[in-house]
Amino acid sequence: MSQWKRLLQYLTAASVLFVLAGCGEEGITALDPQGPQAQWLYDNMLLSLYVMAFVIIVVFVLFFIIVAKFRRKPGDDEIPEQVEGSKTLELTWTIIPIFLLAILAVPTVTGTFILADTDPDPEGSEFTSGSGSSGEEELDEDEVAEDGVTIEVTGHQYWWQFDYEEGFTAGQEVYIPAGEKVEFELHASDVMHSFWVPALGGKVDTIPGITNYLWLEADEPGVYQGKCAELCGPSHALMEFQLIALERDEYDAWVEEMSEDPEEIQDTGEAERGHEVFEEQGCIGCHAIGGSGSAAGPTLTNFGDREAFAGILEATDENLEEWIRDPESIKQDNDMPAYPEESINDEDMDALIEYLQSLTILEDE
Amino acid sequence: MADNYANTADKSVLWDWLTTVDHKKIAIMYLIAGTLFFVKAGVMALFMRIQLMRPEMEFITGQTFNELITMHGTIMLFLAATPLIFAFMNFAVPLQIGARDVAFPFVNALGFWIFFFGGLLLSVSWFFGGGPDAGWTSYVPLASREHGGLGIDFYVLGLQVSGIGTLVSGINFIVTIINMRAPGMTMMRLPLFVWTTLVVSILIVFAFTPLAAGLALLMLDRIFGGQFFIPGMDGNVVLWQHIFWIFGHPEVYILVLPAFGIISEVIPAFSRKRLFGYSAMVFATLVIAFLGFMVWVHHMFTVGIGPVANSIFAIATMAIAVPTGIKIFNWLFTMWGGKLTFNTAMLCASSFVPTFVLGGVTGVMLAMAPVDHLYHDTYFVVAHFHYIIIGGIVLGLFAALFYWYPKMFGHKLNEALGKWMFWLFYIGFHLTFFVQHILGLIGMQRRIYTYLEGQGMATMNMISTIGTFIMAFAVVLLVFNVVYSAYKSERITERDPWDARTLEWATNTPVPEYNFAQTPQVRSLDPWFYEKVHGDGTMKPAEPLDDIHMPNGSILPFMIGLGLFIGGFGFIMMNMENPIVPPLLVVILGAVLTFGSMGLRSIKEDHGYNIPLERIKKIEKEAS
Numbered sequence: 008m009s010q011w012k013r014l015l016q017y018l019t020a021a022s023v024l025f026v027l028a029g030c031g032e033e034g035i036t037a038l039d040p041q042g043p044q045a046q047w048l049y050d051n052m053l054l055s056l057y058v059m060a061f062v063i064i065v066v067f068v069l070f071f072i073i074v075a076k077f078r079r080k081p082g083d084d085e086i087p088e089q090v091e092g093s094k095t096l097e098l099t100w101t102i103i104p105i106f107l108l109a110i111l112a113v114p115t116v117t118g119t120f121i122l123a124d125t126d127p128d129p130e131g132s133e134f135t136s137g138s139g140s141s142g143e144e145e146l147d148e149d150e151v152a153e154d155g156v157t158i159e160v161t162g163h164q165y166w167w168q169f170d171y172e173e174g175f176t177a178g179q180e181v182y183i184p185a186g187e188k189v190e191f192e193l194h195a196s197d198v199m200h201s202f203w204v205p206a207l208g209g210k211v212d213t214i215p216g217i218t219n220y221l222w223l224e225a226d227e228p229g230v231y232q233g234k235c236a237e238l239c240g241p242s243h244a245l246m247e248f249q250l251i252a253l254e255r256d257e258y259d260a261w262v263e264e265m266s267e268d269p270e271e272i273q274d275t276g277e278a279e280r281g282h283e284v285f286e287e288q289g290c291i292g293c294h295a296i297g298g299s300g301s302a303a304g305p306t307l308t309n310f311g312d313r314e315a316f317a318g319i320l321e322a323t324d325e326n327l328e329e330w331i332r333d334p335e336s337i338k339q340d341n342d343m344p345a346y347p348e349e350s351i352n353d354e355d356m357d358a359l360i361e362y363l364q365s366l367t368i369l370e371d372e
Numbered sequence: 373m374a375d376n377y378a379n380t381a382d383k384s385v386l387w388d389w390l391t392t393v394d395h396k397k398i399a400i401m402y403l404i405a406g407t408l409f410f411v412k413a414g415v416m417a418l419f420m421r422i423q424l425m426r427p428e429m430e431f432i433t434g435q436t437f438n439e440l441i442t443m444h445g446t447i448m449l450f451l452a453a454t455p456l457i458f459a460f461m462n463f464a465v466p467l468q469i470g471a472r473d474v475a476f477p478f479v480n481a482l483g484f485w486i487f488f489f490g491g492l493l494l495s496v497s498w499f500f501g502g503g504p505d506a507g508w509t510s511y512v513p514l515a516s517r518e519h520g521g522l523g524i525d526f527y528v529l530g531l532q533v534s535g536i537g538t539l540v541s542g543i544n545f546i547v548t549i550i551n552m553r554a555p556g557m558t559m560m561r562l563p564l565f566v567w568t569t570l571v572v573s574i575l576i577v578f579a580f581t582p583l584a585a586g587l588a589l590l591m592l593d594r595i596f597g598g599q600f601f602i603p604g605m606d607g608n609v610v611l612w613q614h615i616f617w618i619f620g621h622p623e624v625y626i627l628v629l630p631a632f633g634i635i636s637e638v639i640p641a642f643s644r645k646r647l648f649g650y651s652a653m654v655f656a657t658l659v660i661a662f663l664g665f666m667v668w669v670h671h672m673f674t675v676g677i678g679p680v681a682n683s684i685f686a687i688a689t690m691a692i693a694v695p696t697g698i699k700i701f702n703w704l705f706t707m708w709g710g711k712l713t714f715n716t717a718m719l720c721a722s723s724f725v726p727t728f729v730l731g732g733v734t735g736v737m738l739a740m741a742p743v744d745h746l747y748h749d750t751y752f753v754v755a756h757f758h759y760i761i762i763g764g765i766v767l768g769l770f771a772a773l774f775y776w777y778p779k780m781f782g783h784k785l786n787e788a789l790g791k792w793m794f795w796l797f798y799i800g801f802h803l804t805f806f807v808q809h810i811l812g813l814i815g816m817q818r819r820i821y822t823y824l825e826g827q828g829m830a831t832m833n834m835i836s837t838i839g840t841f842i843m844a845f846a847v848v849l850l851v852f853n854v855v856y857s858a859y860k861s862e863r864i865t866e867r868d869p870w871d872a873r874t875l876e877w878a879t880n881t882p883v884p885e886y887n888f889a890q891t892p893q894v895r896s897l898d899p900w901f902y903e904k905v906h907g908d909g910t911m912k913p914a915e916p917l918d919d920i921h922m923p924n925g926s927i928l929p930f931m932i933g934l935g936l937f938i939g940g941f942g943f944i945m946m947n948m949e950n951p952i953v954p955p956l957l958v959v960i961l962g963a964v965l966t967f968g969s970m971g972l973r974s975i976k977e978d979h980g981y982n983i984p985l986e987r988i989k990k991i992e993k994e995a996s
Binding site: 031037038052056062063067069085087091096100101118120121197198199205206208219220239242243244 | 433434435437506511514519603604608609610643644645646651676679682683687690698700702707711713714722726730733736737739742743745746748810813815817818819824826827828905
C-alpha cells in the first residue's frame with residue numbers, strides 16, 4: 008500500500024515538477040516549499056490539481072470527440088434525434104463530482120483547523136514529520152508554549168515592524184529559530200496589509216483594530232522573501248521584507264544582543280561623525296536604535312545586517328545614499344522625508360552611511 | 373390616437389433615441405454604451421500590462437497603476453459586462469417570450485439612463501484629481517476619509533447611481549417574465565436565456581440592495597463624518613468586506629448566468645438539437661443562484677474569521693461545482709449526436725465549455741480554505757477570475773453578438789473576420805492568463821504595479837503582455853468587422869437566418885416596433901422549431917389581428933438620470949477643497965430635476981398610442 012502510494016506520489020510529482028520546473032526563485036516561490044506548512048499547502052494543491060486534472064481530461068476528451076465526430080456536412084439537412092435528456096447520465100455527473108469534492112473536503116476541514124492552531128511550539132508543527140503532537144502531548148502544551156517564540160507583527164505603509172517578547176523591536180527583517188513553529192500576532196497601524204512568506208506558508212491579513220494570528224516554520228536556516236499581499240497604497244508592490252531563520256543557538260545569541268543597549272560607537276572617527284549626523288538630522292525621531300528613539304519608522308538597531316534596504320534595494324552604500332537623498336522616488340507615498348545635499352553634504356552622508364553600516368548584531372562570517 | 377402615431381414619425385433621429393422606450397432600441401443603446409466602456413477599460417489593461425512587461429518598469433507610477441486597476445475592474449464589471457448582458461436581455465427576452473415589450477417600457481429607459489449617468493459620474497473622476505485607487509473592492513481603511521482621495525467619492529456615488537439603474541432594470545425583467553409570457557409559454561417552456569435572466573434579476577434585487585446600503589454607509593463615513601468603518605471609533609473595517617462580498621459574489625453569477633443562458637441558446641441552434649436535460653439545466657441555475665448567496669466568505673479566508681466559518685464556507689463553495697458540472701455535461705451532450713455548424717457564434721459558444729471548466733477547476737482549488745492562504749490575493753486568483761470572466765462571460769457575449777446580430781441590425785457580421793477574431797482572441801487570452809496561474813504560485817501578489825528583478829517573474833510577465841496585445845488586436849478586428857459589415861454585408865429580410873429554434877426567429881427581420889403582429893400561441897419548448905417540424909412553419913396566433921397599443925416615448929428618463937448625475941456630483945463637491953459653486957445648491961438642483969421629472973410623470977396623463985390595423989397589415993405584407 009505505502010509502496011504504491013510512494014510510487015504514485017513520485018510519478019505524479021515528477022510530472023508536475025516537469026512542468027513547473029525552473030519556475031520561480033528559491034526562497035520566494037511557493038512551488039519550492041521550505042517549511043512544513045508550505046509543504047502541506049503544496050501537497051494539497053497537487054492533490055486538488057490531480058482531482059481537477061481528471062475532470063479536465065474527461066471534459067476535453069468528450070469535447071474533442073464531439074468536435075471531430077459531429078460536424079454537419081454541407082447539404083446535410085437531416086434533423087438529428089431530439090434527445091430530451093437522460094436521468095442516468097444526470098445522476099452520474101451529479102454523484103461523481105460529489106465524491107471528488109469529498110476527497111478534497113477532508114483535508115480542507117482538517118487543514119483549516121491545523122492552520123488556525125497558532126500556539127508556538129519549539130518541537131515543530133503538527134505537519135512536521137515525526138513530531139506529530141498527539142492529543143496527550145497537548146496536555147503539556149502550556150509548559151512547552153513558554154519556550155515557543157511569538158512575534159508581534161505590525162504592518163505600516165510601507166514597512167513591517169516586529170516586536171519580540173524580550174522587549175526589543177526589529178524593523179523590516181524578522182528573525183526566527185529554524186525548525187520551530189513560530190507564532191505571529193498580526194496588527195496594522197494604518198490600512199490593511201497581508202503578511203506573506205510564500206516559501207514558508209500562507210498569508211494572513213493584518214487589519215487595523217483586529218488581531219490575527221499565523222504560524223510559520225522554516226525547516227532550514229536561510230533568508231526567505233516576504234511580501235505584502237493586500238493592496239495598501241501606491242507602494243504596495245514594494246512592501247517586501249525578509250524572514251531570516253537561524254539555528255536555535257544563533258537565534259538566542261541574536262535575541263540577547265538585540266535586547267542589550269547598543270554597543271559603543273566604534274571609534275573609526277567617520278562612524279562617530281555619522282552618529283552625530285544621525286542625531287543632528289533628527290533621524291532618531293523616527294528610527295530607534297537599541298532601546299532609544301521613537302518607533303515611527305523601522306528600527307535600525309541591526310541595520311548593518313540588512314539583506315535589503317527599504318525592503319527592496321540591494322544592500323549597497325550607493326543604494327542607501329539614493330534612498331536617504333530621495334525616498335519618494337523609490338517608494339511613492341512613504342513617510343520618510345528627503346535629505347538632499349543642502350541638508351546633508353556628501354561628506355556627512357558618507358559618515359552617516361558608514362555609521363549605519365556599522366550597526367551590526369550578527370557575527371561576521 | 374391615430375394622429376399621435378403620425379407625430380412619432382416626425383421625430384429627429386437624436387430625439388427619437390433620447391426618448392425611446394422601445395426595448396430593441398434600448399438594447400442597442402446598452403450595446404453601444406457597454407462597448408465604449410469595454411474598450412476604455414481594455415485600454416487601461418494594456419497600460420497595466422505594458423507597465424508589468426519587465427521588472428521595475430517605470431512606465432506609470434504606483435498611484436496611477438492603482439487608479440487603473442480600480443477603474444479597469446469597476447468599469448469591466450459594472451459598466452461593460454452588465455450593460456452588454458442587459459443589451460441582449462433587453463433585445464431577446466421580450467421576443468423569446470412572445471411579448472410586445474417589457475412590462476414597464478418607461479422604467480426600462482429609466483434603467484438605461486440612470487446606469488449611463490452613473491457610469492459617466494464615475495468616469496469624470498479623471499478630471500478632478502484622479503480616479504478611485506483602492507481597487508474595485510474599495511476596502512476600507514484604504515478607501516476611508518483618512519486614507520482615500522476624492523476619487524473614492526466618485527466610486528461611491530457613481531456606483532450608487534448606476535446601481536439604481538441596474539436595480540430597476542432587474543425588477544422590470546422579473547415582472548416581464550412573470551407576466552408578459554405569450555399564451556402557452558409556461559415556465560418550463562421558457563428558453564434557458566429567459567430563465568437565467570429571471571434568476572439573475574432576482575439576484576440583482578437581493579445583491580444590489582446590500583451594495584446600495586454599503587455604499588450609503590461609506591458615503592456617510594466619507595462625506596458626513598460617519599464612523600461605520602473606522603477602527604478605534606467602534607467602527608469595523610471587516611464589516612465593509614462582508615457587505616461588499618454579500619453583493620460581490622452574487623454579482624459574479626449575475627454576469628455569468630446570462631452567459632450560461634446564451635450558450636444554452638447558441639449551442640442547440642447550431643447543433644440542430646434540443647437542449648439536453650432542460651429541466652436539470654433550470655434546476656442547476658436555481659441551485660447556483662441560491663448557493664451563490666451562501667459563499668461570500670470565501671473571498672475573506674485570510675481575514676481571520678475563524679476555522680469553523682472558513683470550513684463551512686469552503687464546503688458551500690465546493691458545492692457550487694456540482695450544479696456547474698451538470699451544466700457543463702449537459703452542454704456537451706447537447707452537442708453529442710448533433711449536426712454541428714462551426715460559425716463564429718458556435719466557435720465562441722462551444723469553446724466556452726472547456727475554457728469555463730479551466731476557470732471552474734481553479735475555483736474549486738481556491739475553495740480549499742487552508743490552501744487559499746497560498747492563492748489568496750495572488751495572480752492565481754487573477755488568472756482564475758479572468759478565466760471565468762473572459763472565458764465565460766466575454767465568449768458568451770461574443771457568441772450572443774454574432775448570433776443575434778442579424779435580428780438586431782438586419783445583416784450578419786462577416787464570418788471570415790469573425791473567425792480570425794475568435795482565434796486571435798482565444799490564443800491571446802490563454803497566453804495572457806494561463807501563465808498567471810504559475811506567476812501567483814511563485815509569489816507574485818495581486819495588484820502590484822511592479823515586481824523586483826531576480827524573482828523569476830520576468831519571462832512569464834512578458835508572455836502575458838504579448839497575449840494581451842493579441843487580444844487587443846482581436847477586439848480591433850471585431851470593431852472593424854462591425855463597420856465593414858455595416859457597409860458590405862448582404863441585407864437580410866428572412867425571419868430565421870440560422871434555422872434556429874426560439875420565438876425571436878418567428879418575427880420579421882427587421883423586427884417591427886410591435887414585435888409580433890399577433891401574439892403567438894406557444895405549443896412546446898423551442899416553439900419555433902416545433903412549428904417548423906410539426907406545424908406549417910408559422911406560429912399560430914393567439915389573438916385576432918387588431919390595432920396595437922404602444923407606449924409613448926419620453927424624455928423624462930433622461931432627465932431623471934441627469935438629475936441623479938448632478939445631485940451625485942453635488943455630494944462629491946462637498947469633499948472638494950474649493951468648489952466653484954456651493955455643493956448644496958448643486959444637490960438641490962439635481963434633486964429638483966429628478967423629483968420634478970418624477971412628479972411630472974405622475975401628473976401628466978399619457979395613454980400611449982395605437983398603431984392602426986391598416987398600417988400593421990402594410991408592414992406585415994412588406995416583410996413577407
